[in-house]
Amino acid sequence: MHTPLEPQGASGVGAVDGAGGEQVDQRIAAWRQGDCVVGGDWFLFRTNTKNPLTDDGKAAVAEEAENAETSVRGFAVLTQTCDLVRSCVDRPFAEVSPLVEVNDQVLREIERGRRPNYGFIPGVADRRLVADLDRVMTVEKAVVAVWQRIEGCRTDEDARRFSLALARKRARTAFPDDFVAFARPLMARMSERHDRQSDEGRALRSLREIRVRAAPSWDADAVEVMFWFIRNDDEPAFETQGWEHCLTALPRPQSTSGRFVRVDGVVLTLDDLTARDYVESDPLDLDHLSTRRR
Numbered sequence: 001m002h003t004p005l006e007p008q009g010a011s012g013v014g015a016v017d018g019a020g021g022e023q024v025d026q027r028i029a030a031w032r033q034g035d036c037v038v039g040g041d042w043f044l045f046r047t048n049t050k051n052p053l054t055d056d057g058k059a060a061v062a063e064e065a066e067n068a069e070t071s072v073r074g075f076a077v078l079t080q081t082c083d084l085v086r087s088c089v090d091r092p093f094a095e096v097s098p099l100v101e102v103n104d105q106v107l108r109e110i111e112r113g114r115r116p117n118y119g120f121i122p123g124v125a126d127r128r129l130v131a132d133l134d135r136v137m138t139v140e141k142a143v144v145a146v147w148q149r150i151e152g153c154r155t156d157e158d159a160r161r162f163s164l165a166l167a168r169k170r171a172r173t174a175f176p177d178d179f180v181a182f183a184r185p186l187m188a189r190m191s192e193r194h195d196r197q198s199d200e201g202r203a204l205r206s207l208r209e210i211r212v213r214a215a216p217s218w219d220a221d222a223v224e225v226m227f228w229f230i231r232n233d234d235e236p237a238f239e240t241q242g243w244e245h246c247l248t249a250l251p252r253p254q255s256t257s258g259r260f261v262r263v264d265g266v267v268l269t270l271d272d273l274t275a276r277d278y279v280e281s282d283p284l285d286l287d288h289l290s291t292r293r294r
Helices: 021-028 055-062 104-111 141-145 156-170 177-193 199-205 240-248 275-279
Strands: 036-046 067-077 093-101 129-132 137-140 207-215 223-231 260-268 282-284
Touching (some): 021 141, 036 093, 036 137, 055 067, 067 129, 199 207, 240 260
Parallel strands (some): 223 260
Antiparallel strands (some): 093 129, 093 137, 207 282
């Protein structure tokens, strides 16, 4: 079986010798969260020998192994920069996710934040590569030190967006089941019309995110729901008519049955939203909703 943690042949960098820590620290000092290595490599994971779920897991079991490997295009570093550059003597490990290739449409959806299980990385976007955030592997920093670094995030905004994508992956709101059913028709309409050449489609493409707040809380017997459609403030035109269509499609209050007794929506930019409104609301995925039981 291939040994996945040996120095990358494609890296063009020699192995770190026994001088150890200092050389690793020097070589890894330039690395930042979101940086990548591209080249044939292997992702290592543990499988259940009695119930393997993937082809690679089944192949490992056939060889009487518990650890499985799968070929990947490369890796993206997930570890925060401040931890990455700390001494490898004290902090010897780094987290990485494999890079996978997607088509142009999926790449655009990931860039817009519509697929939270992936991370958009500008430095490898021209190759249609993204980070598969469902898979995370721990490696020693000495492994990263022998990789050929590709700068993943070229600006502070790029770095901020990637960091937010990682946070969103781990901290997505689990909405009550009845709200998921309540909001699903709106989400389906927005997904369906997003790419249309219409006022509504152009309006939807100007979206930065959707946030929703429940008052007094998601667990209350009677809930008032507020949708904030936050648009990018650098759009050349504001599609007023298109947003009128979107707001008309908001789910209707359930005055005679159900908990959602009032529904409002407004289109605005981040500059228009108060800090309190932002922290008291939850992001709503455009393509699907996470659920929790009530």
